[in-house]
Every structure is written in C-alpha cells, then in structure tokens.
Amino acid sequence: MFNDKAKKWIAGRQDWELHMNSVLKPGEKRVWVHCSSMGEFEQAKPVIEALRAKYPGHQVVVTFFSPSGYEACKNNVLADHVFYLPHDSKRNAERFVAVVAPSMVMFVKYEFWYYYLIQLKKQWIPTVLVSGAFRPEQPFFKWYGGIFKEMLQCFSFYFLQDEQSAKMLHTIGIDKNVVISGDTRYDRVAVIAKSASPISAIEKFNGTHKIIIAGSTWPGDESVLKECLPVIPEGWKLIIVPHEIDEAHIRKVQGLFNNEPILFTELDAEHTGADKKVLIVNNMGMLSRLFAYADIAFIGGGFQKAGIHNILEPAVYGVPVVFGPVFEKFVEAKKLAEEGYVFPVNDAAGARTVLEKLISNEQYRLKIAASLRRFMQEHTGATEMIMEEIGRQGWLN
Numbered sequence: 001m002f003n004d005k006a007k008k009w010i011a012g013r014q015d016w017e018l019h020m021n022s023v024l025k026p027g028e029k030r031v032w033v034h035c036s037s038m039g040e041f042e043q044a045k046p047v048i049e050a051l052r053a054k055y056p057g058h059q060v061v062v063t064f065f066s067p068s069g070y071e072a073c074k075n076n077v078l079a080d081h082v083f084y085l086p087h088d089s090k091r092n093a094e095r096f097v098a099v100v101a102p103s104m105v106m107f108v109k110y111e112f113w114y115y116y117l118i119q120l121k122k123q124w125i126p127t128v129l130v131s132g133a134f135r136p137e138q139p140f141f142k143w144y145g146g147i148f149k150e151m152l153q154c155f156s157f158y159f160l161q162d163e164q165s166a167k168m169l170h171t172i173g174i175d176k177n178v179v180i181s182g183d184t185r186y187d188r189v190a191v192i193a194k195s196a197s198p199i200s201a202i203e204k205f206n207g208t209h210k211i212i213i214a215g216s217t218w219p220g221d222e223s224v225l226k227e228c229l230p231v232i233p234e235g236w237k238l239i240i241v242p243h244e245i246d247e248a249h250i251r252k253v254q255g256l257f258n259n260e261p262i263l264f265t266e267l268d269a270e271h272t273g274a275d276k277k278v279l280i281v282n283n284m285g286m287l288s289r290l291f292a293y294a295d296i297a298f299i300g301g302g303f304q305k306a307g308i309h310n311i312l313e314p315a316v317y318g319v320p321v322v323f324g325p326v327f328e329k330f331v332e333a334k335k336l337a338e339e340g341y342v343f344p345v346n347d348a349a350g351a352r353t354v355l356e357k358l359i360s361n362e363q364y365r366l367k368i369a370a371s372l373r374r375f376m377q378e379h380t381g382a383t384e385m386i387m388e389e390i391g392r393q394g395w396l397n
Contacts, residue, residue: 220303
C-alpha cells in the first residue's frame, strides 16, 4: 500500500491481455525482447537497432519486469510496443505468447522465467540469451538446480559475455549453440560516446577545473564521498548524480554536504556555480553524457546489495573508475579490475587512498586513460556477431 513501485508493478499488469490485443494486429511479424530493467535494456539497444535496420518488416515488442525499466522506456522510439511482462504462470505464458506471436525471442543477461521459456520451447520459437553471464554460485550448477537447468535447456542459442560462462554451461551438458560474443554494452557505450552532445551548463560549472563525477549513487556511496571530500584539492570539483532524484533524497544529499552544493536545476546564466566545489545533478538522462567531462569517476551501487552501475559508461572515455566492494556479479568490472584500470574499494579509507593517488599523479592517471580506451575499442563487436548468427540461422527470413 505504501510502495509506489509495487503499485506500478501491479497496476501495469492489470487487463494486460485486453490492452495488448487492442494494439497488436494479427499478421504482424514481431521480435520479442525481454529485459529486467533499464540496465538490461541498455544491453539490448545495440541489437534492437541492428534488428530494425536489417529486418524492417518485423516490429519490436519490449517487455520489462520492473516499473523503473518500464517507466523509463515506455515511449522509447526503438520499440514499437512496450509492456510489462505478466507474472510467470502457465496460463499467462500461453496467452502472452499467443498474443505476441513472436518470430524470435531475446532474453537479456539474467532473465529466466520458467513457464515462458517452456512455452516458447513447446512452440519451437527461436529463443536466444544475449550477454549471458554465469557463475558457479548460481542455482543452475547446484544439486538442487533441476528446474533451473530445465530453463536453460529451452534456449535455442547462447551469446555469452566470457569464457567462464561457457565453461559453466559445459558442466551441465550445454555446449552446442554457444558463442562467446562479449557484452553488447561495449557497443552501446561506444555509440553514446560518439554521439554525445555538449552540456553548456556543466562546462560553465567546470571552468578549468579537473572533475570527479560520481554516477548513480546510493546513500552508502554518498556517505563515502562525504568522507573523501577533504582529499579533493583546489583545482578539482565533484559532481554527484544520485540514483534516486526525488526531492527528499536530494535534500538529504545536500544536508550531508552541509547544504553547500548547488543543484543542476539552479544553474543559469547568472548562477553558473563557478564558485562551488560540489554540484548535485537532480534530473534524469544526463549521466552517460556527463562522463565525457570526467577525469575520475566514482560509480555508485558498490556499497549496496544489488551492485554497481554500468562502469563502461565512463570507461569508454578513458576515465579511471572507483567503486565499492559489491561487484562480483559484473564480468566487465572484474576484468577491468584485474587489468588495473578500475579500482574497487572496501570503505571510505580505501576510496580516499585511490583518489589521492589518481589526483596527485597525473602521469599515472593518463596512462590508465590510454589503456582503458584501447581496451574498450578491443571489446566492441558483440552486436555484429549476434546479428551474423541470427542471419545464419534464418530465424527472421
């Protein structure tokens, strides 16, 4: 009763069949793409764009599990239709698949819904997993994981992020129709970086200063940043982009920094914030563009159970990244940390140490930046591999 997201989750699924039947016309060719939330949709975007270009006769139907993903993308021009995924039941799966009648289905990264997958397999509808990532601790690989293994057997093809994922599938007998294509987010952030438009208000705020951008921060991250503020010297500024931008949370962040930060919505020709050290961005949709201005990035979520935001968004610009300890589920973060290009920390003391080194040693920071750019360029191409396989299989011919 008191949770807005829960209300949207329920309301968005009411009378779903009636609504879908009113907008989906018989005889249309469709590709169904399912994402958990906004992060998975970002992974799907490069493939959706390629599908629309190569197969213009097919409509794209996108579904979301979470309200945050649905609300952010319900009017996205990449999709012809955007719906909530009805809850996973035998009856819903039968009705939903019958209404959508997809030529092909794409599930992104971690999405596994038993009755939907069983229904798709039953109807011989090609179903692919895109940017899949598997770890030993997942239930697919446990003695009690029978039903989870059954779900994996429903996929027609697996496009995986890394070799470990392929090895894990091999342990349960899945070694056909498996390709290590990489993560489509590398392709996505490369496109964003090339097309990013300038933000004049940020340029005026920055002036000639070096910039630390803290993106998609949660309260745990913001507390760490508060403790790091004393090691940020003159000549540097901090831009904080909270994950939640409701008025109550923005006020809390301002209070944490003694009400000294200026808000992005307060910037104008007269108030550029040039005299301020900290800026709080209190609107949506700017973060990926903001990283073009960063010299160092602090990525939020690592001090939360759910884990970190997308570290590839700053990495594509060659920006060294600092983040909290919850990142083991993220293949790209582990890989970049092993290379020494990004820096996981356990607490505020660790964050201060890393920031001090990156700030004081410009040669070290620029060396990392050059290595990061090269690494990012070398890891694009997942979308092209996926599209080549779709064409080879003839699923949309």
